[in-house]
Amino acid sequence: MELHVVKSGDTVHQIARRYSTPVDDIIFANQLQNPSALSVGQALVIPNNETRRTVRRGDTLYSIARGHGVSLQRLIAANPQISNPNRIYPGQMVSIPTDGRQMREIIVNGYATDAADSTLNAALPYLTFLSPFSYRSDLLGNLTPTFNLNTTLSGGHRAANLLTLTNLLEAGGFSSQIAHAVLTDQTVQDNFLENAEALLRQSGWYGVNLDFEYIYQFDRESYNQFLRRLAERMHQLGYIVVTALAPKLSDGQQGLLYSAHDYAFHGQTVDYVVLMTYEWGYTYGPAMAVAPLNMVRQVLDYAAQVIPAGKILMGVPNYGYDWTLPFVQGTAARSLTNIDAVTLAGQAGAGIQYDQTAQSPFFRYYDGDGRQHEVWFEDARSLRAKYALVNEYGLAGVSFWNLNRLFRINFMVLESMFHVEKVL
Numbered sequence: 001m002e003l004h005v006v007k008s009g010d011t012v013h014q015i016a017r018r019y020s021t022p023v024d025d026i027i028f029a030n031q032l033q034n035p036s037a038l039s040v041g042q043a044l045v046i047p048n049n050e051t052r053r054t055v056r057r058g059d060t061l062y063s064i065a066r067g068h069g070v071s072l073q074r075l076i077a078a079n080p081q082i083s084n085p086n087r088i089y090p091g092q093m094v095s096i097p098t099d100g101r102q103m104r105e106i107i108v109n110g111y112a113t114d115a116a117d118s119t120l121n122a123a124l125p126y127l128t129f130l131s132p133f134s135y136r137s138d139l140l141g142n143l144t145p146t147f148n149l150n151t152t153l154s155g156g157h158r159a160a161n162l163l164t165l166t167n168l169l170e171a172g173g174f175s176s177q178i179a180h181a182v183l184t185d186q187t188v189q190d191n192f193l194e195n196a197e198a199l200l201r202q203s204g205w206y207g208v209n210l211d212f213e214y215i216y217q218f219d220r221e222s223y224n225q226f227l228r229r230l231a232e233r234m235h236q237l238g239y240i241v242v243t244a245l246a247p248k249l250s251d252g253q254q255g256l257l258y259s260a261h262d263y264a265f266h267g268q269t270v271d272y273v274v275l276m277t278y279e280w281g282y283t284y285g286p287a288m289a290v291a292p293l294n295m296v297r298q299v300l301d302y303a304a305q306v307i308p309a310g311k312i313l314m315g316v317p318n319y320g321y322d323w324t325l326p327f328v329q330g331t332a333a334r335s336l337t338n339i340d341a342v343t344l345a346g347q348a349g350a351g352i353q354y355d356q357t358a359q360s361p362f363f364r365y366y367d368g369d370g371r372q373h374e375v376w377f378e379d380a381r382s383l384r385a386k387y388a389l390v391n392e393y394g395l396a397g398v399s400f401w402n403l404n405r406l407f408r409i410n411f412m413v414l415e416s417m418f419h420v421e422k423v424l
Helices: 012-019 022-030 060-070 074-079 122-128 178-184 186-203 217-237 263-269 292-307 338-348 381-393 408-417
Strands: 001-004 043-046 051-054 094-096 104-112 129-132 136-137 142-143 160-168 205-213 240-245 271-273 312-317 320-324 335-337 353-355 360-366 372-376 397-401 417-420
Touching: 001 012, 001 060, 001 142, 012 043, 022 043, 022 408, 043 381, 043 408, 043 417, 060 074, 094 240, 104 122, 104 381, 122 408, 129 205, 136 186, 142 186, 160 353, 160 381, 178 186, 178 271, 178 353, 186 205, 186 217, 205 217, 205 320, 217 240, 217 263, 263 271, 263 292, 292 381, 312 372, 312 381, 320 338, 320 360, 335 338, 338 360, 338 408, 381 408, 408 417
Parallel strands: 104 129, 104 397, 104 417, 129 160, 136 160, 160 205, 205 240, 240 271, 271 312, 312 397
Antiparallel strands: 001 043, 051 094, 136 142, 320 335, 320 372, 353 360, 360 372
């Protein structure tokens, strides 16, 4: 796989000829809805399995290394016939060191809001765990599914299913009161655990994925004690326990999202933690990257100090937002898929820019009413930058929110950098 950033005048056919790759392969891999409307600045993945390639006009060893996901040092070492790495010429043959990529085996979790969605078929080969979202608890500890169960969740793709348990309200949104009841009322907690165990036994789940959010600060210790009890019980039964945690920068960080999430305790108690490293750019906030790399790095800097890195799954968003400018408090951005974002840029004739600090793509355009918009999303470059953090921090792997929006580019970048661990 290589990356190509579209320049003015580029067409799919020209790009296909340059990389000796079939046009249809490029269209399919990038899910191009209108191949004739590429946007300047758009990042395309070029599917190929080359171990050798011919130098083209404008190539440098650095650009070749980056395009294939290998280090410059490894590429230079694999090509001793190149006497001066700073001077290569069109027509030269360069060997790509397939063993030079950091092909660690990692854990990959993915949430799905509809387990019957056919788009999951494309994702399952790249997953260790599938976490259908979710079974929600009520104030009595009864558990009700919020997703379609009329399917075999992971089929023959060897993705292990995790029973995702939440404190969601039936109407949507996380409930502090439901969490308080489960965490502090012994009868409610017993019922919650009995119901969870019954579900685990009857449906072939591999473990529990606990996503309790908006917990009162004064319930922090109650959450810890509940988590200890849950983990002990699940481990005795042979199940794993995963928890989802808000993206904190310090233990004392205040706020309903953060205070009750005790990173160190979760790191000691459960098998894996999902860090929800996204939603800096969110529905009701100002326009910015959903998961800016500089902010993700700050979370990991703290988390890796108090949680074993081998237990951390870094959250990766699979969506973007479209904001109307200027931002007005109380207005809502529109969520859109990464593919729809690129299509919108092409329709609007908007050039895609890339923010080096956030390591995220964005663009601005005007709608039919003359209102300016700003769109932030994910592409192959931003995903590659995020996945590099997995190796840098020695993390266990990644977790996607969510999988019901097919984005083939994501899986191609993932596959170019890692092997996915399968536990079944």
